[in-house]
Amino acid sequence: MIKSVQLSLLIGPIVPATAPRPVMDALARVEVKTDDTGPSGFQIEFSIDKQSPLQILFLLTGGQPLLFMRCILVATVNGVASVLIDGVITNNHIAPGDKGSNSTLTITGRDLTALMDQSNLSGFPFPACPREARVALLLAKYAFFGIVPVIIPSVMVDVSLPIDETPGQQGTDFAYLRSMADEVGYVFYLQAGPAVGASTAYWGPQIKVGPVQPALNLDMDAYTNVENLHFAYDQERFKIPLLYVYNQDTGASIPIPIPSVTPLNPPLGAIMPLPTNLVPPDLKPFREDAAKLPVSRAIMLGLAAAAQSAEVVTCEGSLDVSRYGRVLGARQLVGVRGAGPAFDGLYYVKSVTHKIKRGEYKQSFTLTRNGLTSTVPTVAA
Template identity: 70%
Template sequence: MLKDVQLRLMIGPFVPATPPRAVMEALASIQVTVNDVGVSGFQIKFSIDKQSPLQILFLLTGGAPLLFMRVVVVVVVNGVSNVLIDGVITNNEIVPGDKGSNSTLTLTGEDLTALMNQSNWSGFPFPACPAEARVALLLAKYAVFGVVPLIIPSIMIDVPIPIDRIPAQQGTDLEYIRALADDVGYVFYLDPGPAPGMSKAYWGPQIKVGPIQPAISADMDAYTNVESLQFKFDQQQNKIPTVFIYNEETQVIIPIPIPPITPLNPPLGAIPPLPTNILGDLQPVRDDLSKRPIPQAIMIGLAAASRWADAVTAEGTLDVTRYGGVLNARQLVGVRGSGPAFDGLYYVKSVTHDIKRGEYKQHFKLTRNGIVSTVSSVSP
């Protein structure tokens, strides 16, 4: 790897370990994609000859996915350790070499949510358990893989009375946990680290506040740390979601427009585009919200408003050695050198790590609600 970058790859069943030297010497590239919500994944390529132990391993498995073969990728940049992914191999393929060249073995995988999506437990009962307790019980099964739950209680905790109803699981563990999150306007994802072999299972509201990462600098001579950067301003993106509340006493349906600004989703741009449905829109966020408690319906509306408000998108590529660290998804980052319209703070929506011998680059996607910065400056 590079002078200031060290790579640590760990592979093994259940408890991953550092592979033999022959395996590390065959390593050609690693690509890790981290999304703010949903599944994160990886792809590892090896250049192998006919006598490689990786070739034998592939033959023994018959080309089948090594679902319980766990992979952990850690990079150390300027002395700071970063766990990029903790997952399992879901697919492997081999491409034979041509004219005496080595073959290419590609291992593709997902984070540990792949294990949560294997068995359908529909009908499994959870008597007297609110949604938070059900999520905790489901995640307890994966503690052996180092999964630590971080569950944020919803505004309205509903404890079902067994004589009235007993909630039952629908689908796989992953499907049911995400369905419970959608019911209260929450998100669910796995965040690897801080130590190898550990992952944080977050079930709670999407948060767009917190520490600010070092700035992405464009067109600033010696301070430039980005190779490419482009912006997109979509005026059709911004909408005001409407939640319809049914009042049982008056039997009247009341429409409530939901603002996109909340303490967890503050404005990062000073001038957002005008909502495309400013003249009114009778299309509700979801058809079932009128039957839900008012706090729960509003939380779902706020989650939709947060997604619809991201009118500005930035995409680019940076060199980690020039940036001086690893750009992480699900956090804020500053941008400077792009002009007054697009400088300022952004939310990092996704990051793709491309690691090769002598090269470590990141492709990123940033979002915010409008143009013109809400802060006077960003930290370099």
């Protein structure tokens, strides 16, 4: 059980400031969704009267979204601050009240990737630059917003001579960053925090290792800290990607299965299902163009595809932060207890949705792993 939960809102152009008291008094509801590989989004709902400063702000902007109006939401639980999101407003909507009731102003926004998704700079050249250098150059433009790049070099760092080929940007900065990550089986996302006003731009392989968050306890009397958990097991989802390598000496193509278990994606379930595609009709490459790609790049793409298809166990649930005692974070590991021997153990937190209103802070979440039965004897309480 926790003793205190405090929500802080910072809002303003470029460098946000703490919201004034009238704005916080009008705050009715907050929802923030964080996904493991995609952009994060938020929605803030205000209950305002006719004299509210929020009414004036809405009129001054002509009802248009304030793209450069930055919003930071911070939840402080038992003295520990967690930055839920650092983003900008992309849309707003107002519903006038009826019969003397207050109006409802709803602000919708997205993390700072919205700023990277505005200008289409297709054709901008990057001569003699590997992907990692291009990523660094693109992210350098957003250092003013407190974005710190974390770039993991791929196993295939290729640099083409300008006389042979000059890479050019395709689409917006965000689209190009995502496409370069897809080309080598990587992910790109922004992680708000840990300091207020700072974000981490991660470009690298998806990582499913690290510190384990306190366990989610189900049906354990006074130790229960979740409202519900629902598990699903989809064996048909598990497919091992096949990579065909052409042997010039024999003139034959040799199929190479790509494993779903790597040091960055260890097995979280002890009993994994049998792959459903290793029978003659399904012995197809995981990508039609895989044979034309360099072997190292094709292997990286295969590892990413294998990690996604191995998530055969899915858990969806919800919790009350006042019972859990802290904020459950996405892109991390968490333990589960009390669900039975088949589903207890460690899971990867794929997505989390924060739902906050006065006197209530709840989270809904999705967990995944690659098999049944725990690989560890105990999980952190």
